[in-house]
Amino acid sequence: MSSLVKATLIMIVLAGTAGSLAGAEDLRGPETFASITNQSERSRALFVEAGRVLQHPRCLNCHPVGERPTQGNDGHPHSPLVVRGADDKGAIGLRCTTCHQNANYEPSGVPGHPLWHVAPKSMAWQTKSLRQICEQIKDPRRNGGKTPAAIHEHMAHDSLVGWGWMPGANREPAPGTQAQLGALIAAWIESGAACPAS
Amino acid sequence: MSVTLNINGTRREFDGDPDTPLLWVIRDDLGLTGTKYGCGIAQCGACTVHVDGQTLRSCSAPVSAVAGRQVTTIEGLASPAAKAVQKAWVALDVVQCGYCQSGQIMSATALLEKKPKPSDTDIDHAMAGNICRCATYQRIRAAIHAASAQLAG
Numbered sequence: 433m434s435s436l437v438k439a440t441l442i443m444i445v446l447a448g449t450a451g452s453l454a455g456a457e458d459l460r461g462p463e464t465f466a467s468i469t470n471q472s473e474r475s476r477a478l479f480v481e482a483g484r485v486l487q488h489p490r491c492l493n494c495h496p497v498g499e500r501p502t503q504g505n506d507g508h509p510h511s512p513l514v515v516r517g518a519d520d521k522g523a524i525g526l527r528c529t530t531c532h533q534n535a536n537y538e539p540s541g542v543p544g545h546p547l548w549h550v551a552p553k554s555m556a557w558q559t560k561s562l563r564q565i566c567e568q569i570k571d572p573r574r575n576g577g578k579t580p581a582a583i584h585e586h587m588a589h590d591s592l593v594g595w596g597w598m599p600g601a602n603r604e605p606a607p608g609t610q611a612q613l614g615a616l617i618a619a620w621i622e623s624g625a626a627c628p629a630s
Numbered sequence: 631m632s633v634t635l636n637i638n639g640t641r642r643e644f645d646g647d648p649d650t651p652l653l654w655v656i657r658d659d660l661g662l663t664g665t666k667y668g669c670g671i672a673q674c675g676a677c678t679v680h681v682d683g684q685t686l687r688s689c690s691a692p693v694s695a696v697a698g699r700q701v702t703t704i705e706g707l708a709s710p711a712a713k714a715v716q717k718a719w720v721a722l723d724v725v726q727c728g729y730c731q732s733g734q735i736m737s738a739t740a741l742l743e744k745k746p747k748p749s750d751t752d753i754d755h756a757m758a759g760n761i762c763r764c765a766t767y768q769r770i771r772a773a774i775h776a777a778s779a780q781l782a783g
Contacts, residue, residue, distance in 0.1 A: 512673065513758040524748075525741035525756025530685045531672040533695050539651050540671045540690035 459484065459608025462619035475626035482587075482616040483562040483628070488606040490596040494550050495557035501550050502558070505604060516550045536600030543603065545595045552576075566627035580621045588614025633697045637662070638706025648694035652686070653677045655693045656703060664704035664732050668761070675760030678733040679703050685740045687759070704732040711742040714777035722773045726764035734760045738774050746781050748774065 460481050468474035485491060493502045499515040502508060517523045522530065532548040551557075554574040557565050568574050569583060578586065587593060588610065596606040606613075620626075633644045637660060644655050651670075656662050656679070665688060668676030672690040679688045680702040707716070715738050718724075725731050734757070741748055741756040748756070753774050762770070 512675075512761075513755075515755050517755075523755035524744045524752060525685060525737055526759050527684055530678075530759065531687050531690050533691050537690055537692065539649075540687075542672050542690045 457484075457607040459612040459616070461612060462615055465619070471623050472626045475620055475623035476628045478616050478620040478623060479566055479626070480562065480628050482613060482620060483565070485596070485606045485608065485613050486557065486565055487562065488596065490599055490603065490606045491593075492558055495555060496550065497553070497556040497558050497560075507558070516553075519549075520552055521549045536598070538600070541601040543595070543600055545592050547592050561630055563628050563630050570625055570627070580625065584614065584617050584621055587617045633693050635693070635696060635701060636699065637701050638703060639700075644693055646693075648697075649692045651689050652679070652691045652693045652696060652701075653688040656688060662703050662705050666729055666732055668730065668733075672759075673761070674730070675733040675737060676730050678736040678760065680736060680740060683740070683743065685737055704736060707735070707739060709739065709743060711746070711777070711781060712739045714780045715739050715742065715773070717780065718773040718776040722769050722776060724766050724769040724773050726766055730760060730762045730764075734762065734770055738770070738777070742774065742777055742781065747778055 462478060465474050465477045465481070468477055489502075489505045489507060493504075493507060493510075496502060496516075501510045501514065501516070503510050512526075514526060514528070515523050517527075522528045528548045528550075531542055533542070533544040534546045535544045536542070537544055555568065555576075557568075560568070570580075572578060575583065594610045597608075597610055599605055631645075631648055633648050635642045635644060635655075637656070642660055644650075644659055646655070646659070653665060653667060656665050657667070665679055666676040667689065668674035670689045672687040675687065677687050677689040678685050680686065681696050681699050683700075686696075712735075715735055719731070719735065724734075737757055737760050741752065745752055750771065753771055757770065757774075
């Protein structure tokens with residue numbers, strides 16, 4: 433193989449790699465906000481940064497307001513037509529598990545996780561402002577009874593949340609990493625868990 | 631690595647890659663060609679089988695996912711709901727080209743086994759993942775209602 437061909441192949445591989453990483457945006461860490469001396473302001477800024485994950489399509493698609501989850505970066509209705517059903521795991525005869533298996537499945541491109549399901553309506557995020565999402569997350573009546581520590585545990589370690597960074601196929605991952613989100617949420621809680629103005 | 635399957639009540643062994651789509655194993659290795667390949671991306675429903683009584687798109691599941699579980703293909707349907715569906719499908723002349731119909735029947739049977747008196751909305755939601763290019767949808771709906779009536783006696 434000539435050196436020109438080798439160089440061309442290397443460039444093609446690097447370009448492909450860069451393309452797949454291009455969608456993986458960075459997430460700023462809590463230290464970036466340390467210079468904000470007002471605690472409430474710093475707390476709000478931390479949540480706004482975390483909001484880049486919460487309002488990313490990989491998360492938003494499964495936090496619908498209505499009966500149907502969405503897909504893609506443009507949030508189009510899930511194809512085929514599926515509904516949350518009585519238990520947020522699909523309708524009778526067409527459950528989430530009809531198509532979604534325990535892991536992303538490359539031959540079909542269908543994403544997967546052992547606990548694939550739609551977030552309950554109390555945790556709907558689509559069409560909500562970041563402030564409304566923040567207030568929902570903090571409200572034990574709407575967040576599944578979670579304490580601040582449990583909220584952090586969920587964000588930092590829940591494996592279905594973690595799918596957002598390992599979506600498979602050509603799906604753009606959420607920004608940063610789950611560990612970075614966990615650090616932001618921890619710092620947000622420590623600073624008083626203030627919600628953004630809008 | 632061998633995967634032990636229970637297909638239509640019969641124990642079968644598969645010695646290939648455990649990540650092989652179940653659909654390929656059903657058709658190519660076990661010779662059960664009633665289950666069809668339509669799209670390979672879980673968009674058409676032609677590959678539908680039952681696993682432990684629930685529908686599964688076999689193009690979108692590795693064979694390892696059904697190890698030790700009860701898999702039923704179109705060839706193995708035998709429940710009262712299945713017989714009612716098959717009878718209604720014939721009575722109402724549902725089938726045109728037939729390619730999608732294995733999947734349609736599998737989904738319809740799964741619906742009726744869980745909900746013997748489905749509403750039109752239940753039918754919409756259960757059958758939405760089964761596409762028919764011949765557009766026999768109205769007859770499918772009518773046949774599900776007819777099968778339901780038969781089950782009710």
